[in-house]
Amino acid sequence: MAKNAGQIIIKKYANRRLYNTGTSTYVTLDDLAVMVKKGEDFVVQDAKTGEDITHSVLTQIIFEQESKTGNTLLPISFLRQLISYYGDQMQMVVPSFLEHSMKSLNDQQAQIREQMTRAFGDNPLAMNLQAPMQMMEEQVKRNTEMFHQAMQMFSPFLAPPAQKETKKADSKDIDELKEQLRALQTKLDSL
Numbered sequence: 001m002a003k004n005a006g007q008i009i010i011k012k013y014a015n016r017r018l019y020n021t022g023t024s025t026y027v028t029l030d031d032l033a034v035m036v037k038k039g040e041d042f043v044v045q046d047a048k049t050g051e052d053i054t055h056s057v058l059t060q061i062i063f064e065q066e067s068k069t070g071n072t073l074l075p076i077s078f079l080r081q082l083i084s085y086y087g088d089q090m091q092m093v094v095p096s097f098l099e100h101s102m103k104s105l106n107d108q109q110a111q112i113r114e115q116m117t118r119a120f121g122d123n124p125l126a127m128n129l130q131a132p133m134q135m136m137e138e139q140v141k142r143n144t145e146m147f148h149q150a151m152q153m154f155s156p157f158l159a160p161p162a163q164k165e166t167k168k169a170d171s172k173d174i175d176e177l178k179e180q181l182r183a184l185q186t187k188l189d190s191l
Helices: 027-036 053-071 075-086 092-121 130-154 160-190
Strands: 009-012 018-022 025-027 042-046
Touching: 018 027, 027 042, 027 053, 042 053, 075 130, 130 160
Parallel strands: 009 042
Antiparallel strands: 009 018, 018 025
């Protein structure tokens, strides 16, 4: 694969087509999403100017993923808070905070997977989903709480009602997660 300092080069043409120079094939945003999930490092360049447009293409992938499924990763309260930081003094701090938070979440996810493998082995059918569901609920609560505390530090004048609305939205998200896990447990039980 053609790489530039370890990165795959994707060219975006004026007709919005994406070309993977490493495989000499045209790709879609879905293909790029799969590459991200596989951990493949790539950069997207405007074919005419050579400008790095990776950020806007990744944002477009997120938008499409959010609109495709009905299952969103970005709650409305989070999006509202994120938008409020544009142009704010704290705008420079938010990216590094979010990057650190995502790394922490990934590390915790790896720990949970390792614990589940130790506890249940590699056979997912043998797992009782009640324990993992509780672990995930607790982790979501801790991460949400950490995020709200950090945002409170950046905006100490947030009104308490806004916090209550956020907690209600978070509770709704947790309830939806519980329902999805119950449905998964039912499917596993039927197997």
